[in-house]
Amino acid sequence: MDKQLNDAPCGFLTLSEEGSIIAVNRTLLKILNYEPKEIVGRHMNMILTIPAQLFCQLYFEPLLKLEQHIEEIYISLQTRDGEEIPVLVNAVARADGGLSVTECVLIPMRKRNEYENELLMARNTAQEALLAKQKANAELEMALEALKAKQEELLEINKQNQQFKLNTKRELELARKTQENSLTEPIVNDQIQIDAYYKASSELSGDLYGFYQIDEHRYGIIILDVMGHGISSALITMSLHPLFQRQITQGLSPGKVMKELDRHLHSLFQNDEEARHYCTAIYLEIDTARQKIDYVNAGHPPALWQGAGGTQNPLHTTAPPIGMFEDTVFQSSSLSYTEGGRLLLYTDGVMDPTASCYLFDLLKDHPDLPIADLKEQILTSLHDHKEAHHKSDDECFILVDLT
Known part of the structure; x- marks a missing residue:
C-alpha cells in the first residue's frame, strides 16, 4: 500500500470475496487500536459491532453483489477496547489477478445522533432502491422488516427502563430524606x-x-x-x-x-x-x-x-x-x-x-x-x-x- 493511501485521512480496507481482510491502512489501524498482524487475514466481522454484522450480512453483501459498488452506507466499527465508532462506507467490487476483492473507504462519523438519523435515511433509501428493482431480494426485505420491529421493541423497552430508572431515583431520594430526617x-x-x-x-x-x-x-x-x-x-x-x-x-x-x-x-x-x-x-x-x-x-x-x-x-x-x-x-x-x-x-x-x-x-x-x-x-x-x-x-x- 503506497504512503499516500496508507496515511489518508480516512480508513481503507481491501476484503476478499469471503469477507476476510486482505489489507488495511494505518489510519484505520489507529482508529481501531490494532496492529496489522492482529486483523489481516481475519474476517471483517472482527471490527464490526453485532448490529453492523447483521446489517452487512443482510444488506451490504447482497447489494454489493448486485450493484458492484455501494455509496454512503453507515455502519458501526468496534475498536479493540470495545468503543463503537460510526463510519460512512463507500465500497467497490473489482477483479484483482483473477480474484474478486472489495475495496472500502471508511470515514468516521462521530456524532451519534447524526449517525442514527443518517442510518435511518440510508435504510429507507435502500428499501426504495430494492422496490425500484422490483423486490429483487425478498428475503433481505423481510429481514430488514424484522430488524425494524426488533429495533422498535428495543426502543420501547429502553423507554420503559428509563422511566423505571427515574421512578427508582425519585423513590431512593425520598427514602434517603426519610432516613436522614x-x-x-x-x-x-x-x-x-x-x-x-x-x-x-x-x-x-x-x-x-x-x-x-x-x-x-x-x-x-x-x-x-x-x-x-x-x-x-x-x-x-x-x-x-x-x-x-x-x-x-x-x-x-x-x-x-x-x-x-x-x-x-x-x-x-x-x-x-x-x-x-x-x-x-x-x-x-x-x-x-x-x-x-x-x-x-x-x-x-x-x-x-x-x-x-x-x-x-x-x-x-x-x-x-x-x-x-x-x-x-x-x-x-x-x-x-x-x-x-x-x-x-x-x-x-x-x-x-x-x-x-x-x-x-x-x-x-x-x-x-x-x-x-x-x-x-x-x-x-x-x-x-x-x-x-x-x-x-x-x-x-x-x-x-x-x-
Whole structure:
C-alpha cells in the first residue's frame, strides 16, 4: 500500500470475496487500536459491532453483489477496547489477478445522533432502491422488516427502563430524606453536649444513630451498622429505628434494649437464612447525676472514653453482633467518672478497627477543643485518611462532652 493511501485521512480496507481482510491502512489501524498482524487475514466481522454484522450480512453483501459498488452506507466499527465508532462506507467490487476483492473507504462519523438519523435515511433509501428493482431480494426485505420491529421493541423497552430508572431515583431520594430526617438533633445543656455526623456512601446507608434524653439526668445513645450497604441494609436500619427509639425513651436498660433489637432481627429472617443480616451496635446509658455510664457493645468497633485528665479507655465488645446467634445474653458493663470527659462513637467507615487509631490521637491532642471545633478536626482527618486509602463506606460518628 503506497504512503499516500496508507496515511489518508480516512480508513481503507481491501476484503476478499469471503469477507476476510486482505489489507488495511494505518489510519484505520489507529482508529481501531490494532496492529496489522492482529486483523489481516481475519474476517471483517472482527471490527464490526453485532448490529453492523447483521446489517452487512443482510444488506451490504447482497447489494454489493448486485450493484458492484455501494455509496454512503453507515455502519458501526468496534475498536479493540470495545468503543463503537460510526463510519460512512463507500465500497467497490473489482477483479484483482483473477480474484474478486472489495475495496472500502471508511470515514468516521462521530456524532451519534447524526449517525442514527443518517442510518435511518440510508435504510429507507435502500428499501426504495430494492422496490425500484422490483423486490429483487425478498428475503433481505423481510429481514430488514424484522430488524425494524426488533429495533422498535428495543426502543420501547429502553423507554420503559428509563422511566423505571427515574421512578427508582425519585423513590431512593425520598427514602434517603426519610432516613436522614429520622436522625436526632444535637443535645446541648449544662450537663451534656451531644453532636453527630452522618454521610451515606450511596443513596441509602446501613449506618444509623440516635440519642435521647430519658429523664432529667439520663441520656441514651446508640449507633448501629448493619452488614452490607445500600437498600437492604437501609431497610433493616429503618425497621430497627422505631424499636430502639421506643425502648430507649422508656428507659430500658442497655441489655434489654439490645435483646429486643436482637429478637427483632431474628424474627425478620426466621424463614430465610440466606437473607439474614446481622448488625453491630453499641448502646450507652449516661446518668449525669450518678456520673456513671452503662453500656453494651454488640460486636461494634470500640467507643472511646477520654477522661478529664486525658486518660483513654476503649469500650470494647461485650457481646456478639445482634441477629447473629439465638438466645444471646447481652450483659452490660459500667464506667464511672468524676470530673467529666469525652466520648467518641463511630462506625467502621470512619475508622477501620484493624487500622491505627488516628482519631484517638486527635482527641488526646485536643482535650479542651470545643465539641463543634473537634467535629471539624475529625472531618478534616477523615477526608485526609480517605484520600490516602481510597475508602468508600458509610460514615457516622457521635461526640459527647460530659461536664
